[in-house]
Amino acid sequence: MIAGILNRQQRRTAYGHRFAAHLVSSLRRNWDIPRFEPPAVAPQGELMNIKQIAVALGVATSTVHRWLNQGIIAGEQLTPGAPWRIRLTDDLRARVAEEAPDDFLTMYQTMRLLGVSRQTVWQRVKRGEIKALHVRRGRKKGLRLKVIRSQSDLFDQTAQTGV
Numbered sequence: 001m002i003a004g005i006l007n008r009q010q011r012r013t014a015y016g017h018r019f020a021a022h023l024v025s026s027l028r029r030n031w032d033i034p035r036f037e038p039p040a041v042a043p044q045g046e047l048m049n050i051k052q053i054a055v056a057l058g059v060a061t062s063t064v065h066r067w068l069n070q071g072i073i074a075g076e077q078l079t080p081g082a083p084w085r086i087r088l089t090d091d092l093r094a095r096v097a098e099e100a101p102d103d104f105l106t107m108y109q110t111m112r113l114l115g116v117s118r119q120t121v122w123q124r125v126k127r128g129e130i131k132a133l134h135v136r137r138g139r140k141k142g143l144r145l146k147v148i149r150s151q152s153d154l155f156d157q158t159a160q161t162g163v
Contacts, residue, residue, distance in 0.1 A: 045087035057096045071126040100135045104144035
């Protein structure tokens, strides 16, 4: 399998040859590269491609691509250019709703509330400090955000003095 991936990536040996199983085996022994150990607990969720995920969540495939690029959801590829595989979990299903709860804000409202740029908001979404929710229907469909951890203000005197 490793030889196949290296060959699909158009990599060659030091002598310009294609990789074969015995070459990969020899390299692993020479450099003490351990075998893959599967995790003790199998990951939960069904492994699906982008189109299947889009259908299951009721969103467009372009939305799933955007989420992958922005780091909102995790996906995996065997090699660059290979199809994306994404695990459909309950957490992923919870990121899509018909309507947004009242405590979720638009991107602009979140930027104004926190006093930060759009890029900073995305970084906080990736770190889990802001929860992202995709709303499928209604007048206000699209992305909605909720600040999970309150960010203490550097200049807030009441927080520093305990008053």
